[in-house]
Amino acid sequence: MESYKDVSELQAGTLLKEDVYCKTKYPIMRKGTELTLEHIEVLRVFGVNQVKVEEKLNNSDETNPDTSVDTDNTSDNLYWLKNPYDKAVQDYKREFNNWRFGQLPEVAKIRSFIIPLLEKFIAQKSMLAMINEFSTPEEYLYHHPIAMGILSAAIGKKMGYEKGDIIQLGLAGTLADSGMAKIAPSILEKTTSLSQEEFNEVKKHTLFSVKMIQTTPLIRQEMKLAILQHHERLDGSGYPRGEKMETILVFSQILAVADVFHAMTSDRLYRPKHSPFKVIEMIKEDEFGKFDIKVVDALQNLVGNLSIGTRVKLTNGELGEVMFLHRDAPLRPMIRKDSDGLIIDLSTNRDLVIEMIIE
Template identity: 40%
Template sequence: MNIKINFLLPGCILAQDVFKLSNSPLIKKKTVITPHHIEILKLFLVKDVHVEPKLVNGKTFMPKDIINEKNNVQKPLVKKRENKTFIDLYLKAVQQYKKLFTNWQGGTKVEAFSVRKIFLPLFETEPSKEELMQLHHYSTKNDYIYYHSVAVSILSYMIGKRTGLENAEVIQLGLAGLLSDAGMSKLSFNVFDQQSQLTSTQYEEVKKHPIFGYRMLEDVPGFRKEALLGILQHHEREDGTGYPIQVNSKKLHLYAKIIAIADVYHAMTSERYYRKKQSPYKVIASLKIDQFGRLDHNLIETFTHMMIDLSIGSKVRLNNNQIGEVIFQQVKYPTRPIIKLDDDSHIDLTKHVDIVIEEELI
């Protein structure tokens, strides 16, 4: 919907790029609006923007007026019933998980029913590749851990499906992904208020959160031993350099290997207080190169094909804001095809490591 800036609220999600005085977006689509963004828009005299019908907290956005696209006049917004998209379900699940996490911080025990109630609607409505590639956009700095936990759950169970796991196993894997950071609720300090990198003492405590999570769940009916191992080991690595126990690939459970990939991917593509979010295409390429020997290579290949579908003719935007069309796909480097730019020149992304695909244009 197109609304005037006066009706824009923190938590709105941009549906289109906002341009002003240059070819580069002032603010990119899928940005979650903050008071700072609103100030910038007013400073640049932007009169209206396109936003999504849902706020980042999952609630329907109901501004007093929207702009009629045909004649550019405002009309009252009529509330109508609409089918829930997967992103709607995701945003709702984040808010539900946040409530549970807050309760755990207060000492409430984990209940399998409450956790399954969050996960099952996500499991029953499979996301498209486009929706999977959009998940990282909705994460906010303040509530990062809640968005991250739900996203890890989704990505994990989708990888599990791709590997041929039975439904019962996929559900346990998804639950393990959702609860992989539940142990963070038992830290002695509020890690989510940290606007700078952790001290060495804080980091050592954070490294214990898989153990805390395991202990929270070990006596709770409804979670299999495999799920508990997925939670306990999701920060372990193939070469034994992970934590908290430093086991290697021989003792790593499949669930842990899958959750590890989902966890690293979403963390690197999300906005954090001390780290800028990165392009999914850049991160996926990084998983294959920078994480070589640390994450399971075969599962990374499965994850890559699950996420990326850049067919010939796909329109993409690069990180230098150039627009182009995929004309040749490199089998070994699916994130780095040959692209024909709008000026009819060609660029082979395998030969330009500083240039990456920012997004596919639908």
């Protein structure tokens, strides 16, 4: 039975029937949370007077299927998405090898396998934070464009763009590194850091990419410009032209953020991956001034959206539950550890960060 209940009357074991907001854009506690004494105390701290709840039933026969909480079975979704994802990677790899021998991209063919895939991932948003788990260091060159297309489309959708723009962003993201086919394999397959001379060669790929798709009518002109600009930075530190601020399209920034996020969260032959939460933090802090904050916030809302009650795994392997969100540091909440029940504050324990959300 569901009803509104005063917070002062709540008991541990009660289930929240709807998200709880408190002058916030996102809920401070999610629907379906089984309340503990700590949750109830947090509600009091935030000044919440009443919440809609459902008493937890022990008799399964009494459970009303119409009021059960929706769940997202991550393992099932992971399996369901991995096969089409892997197929798209292999399809891209075949096309990439054709480009190495002088063929131009068949954009219609790219559309045929990337659009259905990005639609699947957008429908299962929890998988976006785990897309780096599909990648392998040995074939990163082919995984990265597929992931970049998916992430670019998802960010575009989160920012409110129309379906046509979302599809175009997905295509542009997938083809942004097509010019890598013109870079020497000895450079692309190197297992150590690149020399400055080698990096200068790699930087030419944005120009190569645009030249390769310049004549196709299936990609809009602004998306072709976004491909050229996806390594430009707002502070002028990017390439190929060192452009700044208003001369860089928002579409370019969407591709840029998707590119950096997947690159840094993926294992590479010459360095290990970082946590998605750590990468967003690095983009916002270490790379401050280089990326459009609206684009970064959209990515954060897609892959790092936490609320009280969210189950997480930390980078030290500990499992726990989000107990409190800091307004100024939402990616570094207070976590109650499963192992000993102690609460750790990630805002003061900077060596630790959330590795992933556990559905």
